[in-house]
Amino acid sequence: MKIEQLSDGIFEVIVDDKKILVTHNLCPGHSVYGERLIVVDGVEYRQWDPNRSKLSAMVLKGFDIPIEYDSHVLYLGAASGTTVSHISDILTDGLIYAVEFSSRTMRDLIMLCEQRPNVIPIFADANKPRSYAHIVEKVDVIFQDVAQPNQAEIAALNSKYFLEDEGHLMLSIKSRSIDAVSNPKKVFKEEVKKLEGAFGIEFEILQRKELDPFHEDHLGVLARLFVDENLKQQNSFKS
Amino acid sequence: MKIVAWFGRLTISENGKVEECNLLAKDPELLAAHMLLAAGSEDLPPYGLNLRELAIDCGYVELEEDYDVLLRDVCIRAAKRQISMNDADDKRIIQAVEAMDDIDKAANELSERLTEWYGVHFPELDLTGESMARFVVNFGSRENVPENHDMYEKSSTSMGSKLSPLEEDLLRNFATSLCGIYDTRKYLEQYIISNMDIVAPNLTNIAGAPLGARLISLAGGLEKLAFFPSSTVQVIGANNALFKHLKSRAPSPKHGVIFNHPLIKGAPWWQRGKIARALASKISLAVRMDVYRGKFDPSIKEKLERKVESIRKSYPKPPKKFSTKITPPGPRKARNRSSKRV
Ligand SMILES: C[S@@+](CC[C@H](N)C(=O)[O-])C[C@H]1O[C@@H](n2cnc3c(N)ncnc32)[C@H](O)[C@@H]1O
Numbered sequence: 209m210k211i212e213q214l215s216d217g218i219f220e221v222i223v224d225d226k227k228i229l230v231t232h233n234l235c236p237g238h239s240v241y242g243e244r245l246i247v248v249d250g251v252e253y254r255q256w257d258p259n260r261s262k263l264s265a266m267v268l269k270g271f272d273i274p275i276e277y278d279s280h281v282l283y284l285g286a287a288s289g290t291t292v293s294h295i296s297d298i299l300t301d302g303l304i305y306a307v308e309f310s311s312r313t314m315r316d317l318i319m320l321c322e323q324r325p326n327v328i329p330i331f332a333d334a335n336k337p338r339s340y341a342h343i344v345e346k347v348d349v350i351f352q353d354v355a356q357p358n359q360a361e362i363a364a365l366n367s368k369y370f371l372e373d374e375g376h377l378m379l380s381i382k383s384r385s386i387d388a389v390s391n392p393k394k395v396f397k398e399e400v401k402k403l404e405g406a407f408g409i410e411f412e413i414l415q416r417k418e419l420d421p422f423h424e425d426h427l428g429v430l431a432r433l434f435v436d437e438n439l440k441q442q443n444s445f446k447s
Numbered sequence: 448m449k450i451v452a453w454f455g456r457l458t459i460s461e462n463g464k465v466e467e468c469n470l471l472a473k474d475p476e477l478l479a480a481h482m483l484l485a486a487g488s489e490d491l492p493p494y495g496l497n498l499r500e501l502a503i504d505c506g507y508v509e510l511e512e513d514y515d516v517l518l519r520d521v522c523i524r525a526a527k528r529q530i531s532m533n534d535a536d537d538k539r540i541i542q543a544v545e546a547m548d549d550i551d552k553a554a555n556e557l558s559e560r561l562t563e564w565y566g567v568h569f570p571e572l573d574l575t576g577e578s579m580a581r582f583v584v585n586f587g588s589r590e591n592v593p594e595n596h597d598m599y600e601k602s603s604t605s606m607g608s609k610l611s612p613l614e615e616d617l618l619r620n621f622a623t624s625l626c627g628i629y630d631t632r633k634y635l636e637q638y639i640i641s642n643m644d645i646v647a648p649n650l651t652n653i654a655g656a657p658l659g660a661r662l663i664s665l666a667g668g669l670e671k672l673a674f675f676p677s678s679t680v681q682v683i684g685a686n687n688a689l690f691k692h693l694k695s696r697a698p699s700p701k702h703g704v705i706f707n708h709p710l711i712k713g714a715p716w717w718q719r720g721k722i723a724r725a726l727a728s729k730i731s732l733a734v735r736m737d738v739y740r741g742k743f744d745p746s747i748k749e750k751l752e753r754k755v756e757s758i759r760k761s762y763p764k765p766p767k768k769f770s771t772k773i774t775p776p777g778p779r780k781a782r783n784r785s786s787k788r789v
Binding site: 303309311314315317318321322325326327328329330331332333337338339340341342343344345346355356357368369370371384385388389 | 450451452453482485486487488491492493494495496497498499515516518519522523525526527529530644645743745746749
């Protein structure tokens with residue numbers, strides 16, 4: 209079987225003439241949510257279904273994934289850990305802080321964490337980053353999939369706290385959570401605009417694409433925290 | 448700057464170096480308990496810090512790996528604790544709501560007593576409740592009211608009898624206890640507000656925290672509330688009338704606690720019944736969402752708002768028989784008020 213690496217830890221294999229996305233299974237023999245396990249050259253991989261995971265859809269839609277083997281990632285809206293488990297596969301030398309606030313899904317997430325040494329569960333409300341500022345350090349990447357009306361604000365707040373200078377934000381925006389009746393395109397435009405500066409923090413939008421046909425009315429966004437070089441120099445003179 | 452981190456309390460300098468540290472023992476259970484307590488602390492870092500570096504700087508751990516292993520262990524324990532607390536969260540809300548009722552009763556009684564007693568000494572003081580209690584705590588005898596105070600005029604010309612030092616002491620003590628009760632009430636309120644969002648986010652979004660909590664308490668739990676049909680939700684809290692209705696099929700009472708919702712309170716009377724029905728049905732939906740799905744769905748509220756808007760548009764004026772004639776003074780015809788008003 210032919211296997212090709214698309215980016216750190218993310219592979220594409222061709223099975224029965226179909227290209228499928230996989231990650232290298234960190235817990236061999238275990239399937240997390242019923243996904244298929246595939247062995248290539250004696251190494252076990254897990255199928256990564258783009259219909260189940262926004263991040264997988266983003267890979268297939270051609271996003272440049274900023275997650276590296278040794279990244280530290282903050283994941284907001286971890287749910288039962290479907291996507292988290294694949295990021296955990298990628299981060300052979302990294303770490304993922306998984307924030308979720310529903311107790312029902314948290315139970316599954318904790319079980320996942322117990323199997324995977326690089327996942328740290330945090331039961332908290334992503335609207336209140338300060339309530340976990342005594343736990344989470346600065347991270348390289350923030351991934352957010354919370355499906356809340358104030359998605360842009362949650363992303364900005366958390367980036368202010370935890371994103372390294374020039375760190376990356378990956379965001380899935382669900383238009384129906386924000387405004388169930390307006391045209392999704394219009395909602396997307398407004399949300400992206402907010403990211404460009406509405407919350408006292410600026411992002412440079414690197415890529416934006418809708419995630420159809422895998423997820424209808426969802427926009428994927430890849431952005432980089434914009435750091436004002438002048439300001440930074442001034443600060444470094446001071447200290 | 449003093450901050451709390453999951454592994455201890457630190458004082459850090461402007462350039463981010465550790466100046467002083469008070470580290471916790473490396474006992475994962477203890478660290479988990481501390482982690483949860485610290486989440487409500489005033490000393491939480493005001494911005495993200497490189498906690499890992501700080502932990503190594505102050506010698507808490509030697510290697511980055513040790514940091515990861517310990518932190519993960521503690522976070523898993525903390526999350527487990529939170530979940531087991533969460534399972535009974537609606538029971539806690541009920542306790543808090545009932546405690547608030549107890550407090551209101553007690554506060555009323557004590558404040559009446561204070562007003563009466565202190566009134567012998569300073570009958571002109573026209574304060575009540577909490578402001579009265581704070582006044583007594585601050586000044587004791589009215590002779591201590593300073594010249595620049597609003598009450599100075601009244602206090603210096605008061606007809607009240609003098610307070611003995613012993614009595615002043617007593618009254619101050621009494622008022623201090625009462626203030627403590629008012630403070631506890633505020634904590635309880637805050638507790639309810641911050642927990643309702645977690646226990647029942649959809650219900651809270653529709654009804655607001657105080658009313659939502661009241662509904663959970665009256666129903667005896669979130670799941671019980673989810674089982675009620677919306678016609679019952681509409682009358683929850685119309686106490687005796689409700690039980691009569693359930694037992695003997697007497698006509699259903701119309702004024703449950705949901706009539707305290709701003710959407711109903713702010714509406715003219717002829718729309719209230721209709722809005723109450725719409726509100727009750729969306730509350731039912733929201734509670735079921737909270738219990739069975741555990742997901743937040745803002746569209747319930749949007750639908751409610753649209754429904755209320757359409758009620759406002761469809762019934763802009765009171766029904767004819769009440770509005771066209773202004774009833775002249777004098778004997779009125781008896782009319783059956785309950786038949787047409789919904
Ligand atoms: C669409 S699901 C995420 C699915 C997940 N990202 C995956 O691919 O496996 C959204 C999740 O965000 C959680 N969520 C919503 N608002 C949140 C908040 N303010 N803080 C933490 N989690 C939140 C919800 O409980 C839900 O589990």
